[in-house]
Amino acid sequence: MAASSLSERVATESAPVVRYYQIEKWYYDYAENIEAVNIHYACTPLGEIPDWNNQRATRFLPLVESHLRRKVLKLPLRIPDPNRGELNDRYLLHHYFEIFADGDTRYSSLYTEEIVTGAGGLPMALQSVESLTTEVSLLNDERDTLDDD
Amino acid sequence: MKQRVVRRPTIGWQILGQGTSERRVIAYRGDLAKDSSRGLRIHYGFDGWQEPIQEVRLESIEPGVAVAELPELNATDRNRHLALDCSVTNGDDWDNNQGNDYRLWVGFDALDAHLHVSGNGAGALGMNSLKTAMASAGMVCGISSWIDNRALDRTHSEKAGLFPLVWIRPGETSRSEVEERLAAGAVGLKLHPTVDDYPADDRELDPFMEIAAEAGCPVACHSAPGDADPDHIRRLAERFPDVPIVLYHTYLGPPEGRRRAADHVLQQPNLYLETSWCQWRTVLRLIEEVGEDRVLFGSDASIDGSAHYARNPPNVEGRETYNDGLIHLVRRLGSDRARKVLGDNARRLFGLNGNSHGE
Numbered sequence: 198m199a200a201s202s203l204s205e206r207v208a209t210e211s212a213p214v215v216r217y218y219q220i221e222k223w224y225y226d227y228a229e230n231i232e233a234v235n236i237h238y239a240c241t242p243l244g245e246i247p248d249w250n251n252q253r254a255t256r257f258l259p260l261v262e263s264h265l266r267r268k269v270l271k272l273p274l275r276i277p278d279p280n281r282g283e284l285n286d287r288y289l290l291h292h293y294f295e296i297f298a299d300g301d302t303r304y305s306s307l308y309t310e311e312i313v314t315g316a317g318g319l320p321m322a323l324q325s326v327e328s329l330t331t332e333v334s335l336l337n338d339e340r341d342t343l344d345d346d
Numbered sequence: 347m348k349q350r351v352v353r354r355p356t357i358g359w360q361i362l363g364q365g366t367s368e369r370r371v372i373a374y375r376g377d378l379a380k381d382s383s384r385g386l387r388i389h390y391g392f393d394g395w396q397e398p399i400q401e402v403r404l405e406s407i408e409p410g411v412a413v414a415e416l417p418e419l420n421a422t423d424r425n426r427h428l429a430l431d432c433s434v435t436n437g438d439d440w441d442n443n444q445g446n447d448y449r450l451w452v453g454f455d456a457l458d459a460h461l462h463v464s465g466n467g468a469g470a471l472g473m474n475s476l477k478t479a480m481a482s483a484g485m486v487c488g489i490s491s492w493i494d495n496r497a498l499d500r501t502h503s504e505k506a507g508l509f510p511l512v513w514i515r516p517g518e519t520s521r522s523e524v525e526e527r528l529a530a531g532a533v534g535l536k537l538h539p540t541v542d543d544y545p546a547d548d549r550e551l552d553p554f555m556e557i558a559a560e561a562g563c564p565v566a567c568h569s570a571p572g573d574a575d576p577d578h579i580r581r582l583a584e585r586f587p588d589v590p591i592v593l594y595h596t597y598l599g600p601p602e603g604r605r606r607a608a609d610h611v612l613q614q615p616n617l618y619l620e621t622s623w624c625q626w627r628t629v630l631r632l633i634e635e636v637g638e639d640r641v642l643f644g645s646d647a648s649i650d651g652s653a654h655y656a657r658n659p660p661n662v663e664g665r666e667t668y669n670d671g672l673i674h675l676v677r678r679l680g681s682d683r684a685r686k687v688l689g690d691n692a693r694r695l696f697g698l699n700g701n702s703h704g705e
Binding site: 271299 | 497540
């Protein structure tokens with residue numbers, strides 16, 4: 198039921214600047230009465246558990262073929278790790294599925310896995326610089342689009 | 347497509363006779379009315395079961411229908427009361443709407459502008475739970491959506507007084523599907539940028555917004571931190587000034603976002619607020635701020651099942667129930683403004699049947 202086969206890649210193919218780490222999540226509808234499936238996820242430093250109330254992201258898993266749902270999650274390249282005082286490219290991804298069936302809501306087990314984005318660590322002080330870099334890259338993307346027009 | 351509300355509720359207002367002999371009665375069509383040999387009584391109180399609690403006999407007027415005239419609701423003093431809360435008994439059995447009781451608003455038919463139903467299943471989000479919840483709050487009809495449009499195809503929305511929206515998922519939903527669903531009776535579009543992972547001002551929405559503009563139907567958009575932020579929604583509204591856009595929840599987040607949402611509504615004429623999960627004092631403040639023509643009551647029912655409007659512990663920010671809050675809100679608003687917020691605004695925007703003067 199709560200299948201989550203994994204396919205990982207850094208999103209470098211189409212973007213001039215890497216902004217996300219992408220990971221695919223799959224869900225196989227184990228019954229005919231499933232009306233929708235959401236995935237809830239959160240990222241934490243290694244060894245920590247999520248504060249679901251404040252960190253949760255929720256995404257709908259669309260059916261991509263009969264009984265099979267798929268969603269590409271966009272994860273951060275690095276997350277702040279206060280214990281180590283750095284932005285770490287190794288962290289934990291926690292997720293579970295919310296399954297709607299016959300009007301009822303059921304939940305899968307909680308899954309936790311280690312993510313290594315390969316982006317490398319950064320001192321915490323560079324967090325704002327990294328944000329700025331991302332904004333600049335977004336602006337560049339927009340300019341490129343305008344140029345194309 | 348313009349719609350008329352067609353419904354046969356378990357319990358509702360009805361006019362008997364004509365002219366000077368006209369009588370306004372409560373009509374009961376529930377299970378207990380099937381046996382006309384048993385004397386039925388309606389057990390009732392007003393405005394949240396305030397004392398005194400009364401009982402009056404229901405008379406059978408045709409198979410399956412029993413009516414009662416309540417002395418408190420005669421022409422001279424009916425305006426004293428806002429809502430009737432009630433249940434029905436035959437002496438042995440009770441029909442108390444599965445423990446949630448029934449509510450009828452006095453003088454208008456209320457509409458919930460934000461409902462969800464996932465199908466015909468027995469769970470919290472199934473049709474039966476929603477109908478029970480709506481009857482407990484006096485909601486005679488509402489605007490509904492579900493995250494997968496196909497699930498709605500299996501439900502009988504019209505019989506339940508539900509007017510569906512078409513859920514838009516850029517990159518997946520086709521233009522032809524939207525056009526077909528609108529032609530088949532859907533009354534607007536639904537956007538949920540958070541769960542579907544796109545910013546609310548995404549250019550990929552433009553083809554769907556063009557359909558909405560052409561069809562003259564509104565767009566309801568989840569409003570919350572991140573991709574569904576009211577700043578994004580405003581930009582979408584600016585690009586399509588002829589399409590009414592309803593900010594669902596106003597803003598599902600801290601008060602700062604609600605203030606921003608209200609500011610946008612003040613400055614952008616095609617934006618509207620919907621109030622699910624806002625406490626009644628917040629709703630009142632929003633109405634005072636943007637005007638009663640720009641606010642729609644909604645509840646997100648029946649996320650919390652058949653007890654959605656009256657759940658214990660309270661589900662509106664953990665402090666109040668919708669049913670309790672609405673009594674306070676309607677009292678403070680007065681009947682004219684309450685009619686707008688609890689029905690007329692949505693009926694106008696979504697092209698339903700005129701106004702909330704239910705009789």
